[in-house]
Amino acid sequence: MFFKKRQAGSIRTSIEIDGQEIPVKIHFENRRDVRFSWTRTGAFLRMPLTISDKNEQKARQDFENWMRKVAKDKPELLERVRGREYADGATLTVGNKTYLIRLVHEDVKYHKAKIVDDTIYITVSTRDSGHHLQKSLRQMISRCVGQDHLPHIISRVQYWNDNHFNKPINAVRFKLNQSNWGSCSTKGNINLSTRLLFAPDDVIDYVIVHELAHLVEQNHSAAFWKVVHDVMPDYKEKEQWLKVNGEGCQF
DSSP states (O other): OOOOOOOSEEEEEEEEETTEEEEEEEEEESOSSOEEEEOSSSEEEEEETTOOHHHHHHHHHHHHHHHHHHHHHOHHHHHHHHOOOOOTTOEEEETTEEEEEEEEEESOSSOEEEEETTEEEEEEETTOOHHHHHHHHHHHHHHHHHHHHHHHHHHHHHHHIIIIIOOOOOEEEEEOOSSOSEEEOTTOEEEEEGGGGGSOHHHHHHHHHHHHHTTTOSSOSHHHHHHHHHHOTTHHHHHHHHHHHGGGOOO
């Protein structure tokens, strides 16, 4: 059988199931078998770099059949991928605030959003619709809510830094990140996922402490976890909360 060496990396595509486009990532890597899985944002097909063309096509078809069966048996997975859907007049509670969403559809090229008090006003382009529109709405609402909560989060970062780390902080930013709860660069940039705003205050504080600890240890070594433990001895309880409840923290 002829085997063609493929380049390691990922291909992004989608498969339609029950009228919904499910994002799919196909990843080629050094492995022997084919693996299927669902993630928070879609489905994942992993294949060997040396898989033959014939077996690759079979794996893709088996993967699609598997996705359809799983979606039928576990419709909540489709709901999780679809995410929250917004319409004019919808409300969203984040922390101790409830926001009113107001949508105005206009023939404009780009969407625009602004927050005034506890109302998020969004000008929606009539050129967009369906799944892509909802994805855009989630991103804009996340950005507005993050903007609203950022001063408080900055004050929490300053509190933990001033009392335990005393490291230079360059910037604190929010981003609608699905892959992690936060990150920290060597330049002192603290990046946090806006999804974290759905978590309790003590869990938010844990993620802040976790990222600040990276200014001391840029890894996840035993030394790093000792820094975290010394500042927050019950940090494992916060990690467990994120593992159990993290998927529900979504815009």
